[in-house]
Every structure is written in C-alpha cells, then in structure tokens.
Amino acid sequence: MFNIQQQPPIYNPEAVQPMRDELTYCGFEELTTPEKVDEVLSTKNDETVLVMINSVCGCAAGSARPGVTQAVQHEVIPDRITTIFAGQDRDAAAHFRQTYLSQYPPSSPSIAIIKNGEVLFMMPRHHIEGRYPDEIAGDLIQAFDTYTKKKGPSISEEKYKKLVHAIECGSKIPLNEA
Numbered sequence: 001m002f003n004i005q006q007q008p009p010i011y012n013p014e015a016v017q018p019m020r021d022e023l024t025y026c027g028f029e030e031l032t033t034p035e036k037v038d039e040v041l042s043t044k045n046d047e048t049v050l051v052m053i054n055s056v057c058g059c060a061a062g063s064a065r066p067g068v069t070q071a072v073q074h075e076v077i078p079d080r081i082t083t084i085f086a087g088q089d090r091d092a093a094a095h096f097r098q099t100y101l102s103q104y105p106p107s108s109p110s111i112a113i114i115k116n117g118e119v120l121f122m123m124p125r126h127h128i129e130g131r132y133p134d135e136i137a138g139d140l141i142q143a144f145d146t147y148t149k150k151k152g153p154s155i156s157e158e159k160y161k162k163l164v165h166a167i168e169c170g171s172k173i174p175l176n177e178a
Contacts, residue, residue, distance in 0.1 A: 006033075007090040011056055018166035019054060019065065020085060025163055026069045027154035028052065028083045034095035040082060041100055044116045047079035048148045051100075053093060054085040055108040060129045064109040066165045067128075067136025073160055074141045077152035078113055111140065113147055120147045 009016075024030060031037045031051070041049060052068050055061040072081055086093045086108035097106050100114060107124040114120065121143040128136060144152075153160070 009090065010087040013088065016056055016085065016088060019056065019061070020083075020088075022065050022069065022163065022166050023052060023054060023083045025155075026072055026081075026160070028081045030089070031082050031084045031092050031096070032089045033092050037084070037092050037096050037099070040080065041096075041114055042117055046116060048113055048115045048120070048150075049080045049082060050078040051096065051112045051114060052081075052083045053096070053108045053110045053112075054083050054088075056087060057109065057125075060125050061109045062165075062167055063131055063133050063136055064111065064128045066133035067131075068111055068140060069160075069163065069165075070133055070137040071140035071144065073153035073155070073157070074144055075152050076144050076148050077150050077154060078144065078148045079150045081154060113143055115147070 020030065029040070031040060041051070050068075050072070052064070054065070071077075084092050084096055093108070097104075100117065101112065101119065101122070103119075104110075104122055104124060107126070109128055110125055111123040111128075112119055112121065123136070123139060123143075127139070
C-alpha cells in the first residue's frame, strides 16, 4: 500500500476509509501519488477536473463531502472528478498544492476546478466552514454552470439516494501506528 519513499498517513487508514468511500461511491477518482496527480492534471486537453482535497476535519469536511457529492449530481459536471486525501495521501497533497495551487494557502478540505493545469475556481476551507452542504453544493453548481459542460450526474439518482455520509469527529480518529 505505501512504499518507503512515501510519507505515511497521519490517521489510521481503516478509520478514514468511510470518508474515502463516500467520494469514490459517487465516481471520484483517487489521486494518491504525485505521479497520478500530474497524469490527470498536467494534460492540456481542455477537460475540466474537479479536485476535492478530502480531510478528517469533522466541522468542514463533514459539510464538504456531502456538498460536493450533491453538486456532482447536477446536470452538468466537470469532465473528471478526483480527490486527494490530506493527511493520508500526503505526498500527492503536497505536490498538488505546490504545483497547481501555489497561489493559494494550504487548505483542507478544499475544492478546485482545474483546466489545462490552471485553476478556474477555488473553494478554500474558509468558504466551507460553518456552511451547510446545500450552500456548498450551490456554489459548486454555479461554478459547474460557468466552467463545465459534461452531462451529469456522476451516478444515478437511485444509487445516490443510498449514499450514507461519513459523520465522525476528526479529533476522535486514531493516529496511524505505522
């Protein structure tokens, strides 16, 4: 799972798996290495890529995940929807921030829309904290309507109705023992 060259995850991977599953269930592709980040984001193919920097933070991520999953059920969505888990995929997150978000302070959770390696839209943590998922989804849907054109939703309505969001206080998630 992890090689010696990678920074180990901060939190127990089993404890945060439901937070990862919530996004992959809705069609998000995990970018777990710097190489995967570049493979997806460095191409100049005019496709829009949503990148959700996932987090264990209960207050902000607990609204961000439901907000972003709701948004990708819209009639137009980015060409690709991806996620990097801060504190888990540490090398990928650091590379993404340094290479693609250098003009923004590190922020997790956060959500960006990128096209041809350039940021079109950025929702940092301070635009997520204290907000309801519907409000976050509304802002993302506005950005989708402005910047994207792929036909949505990411999954069927029937499948989306079965989604159970991971609701857990990040401070209670055990640190990684590895």
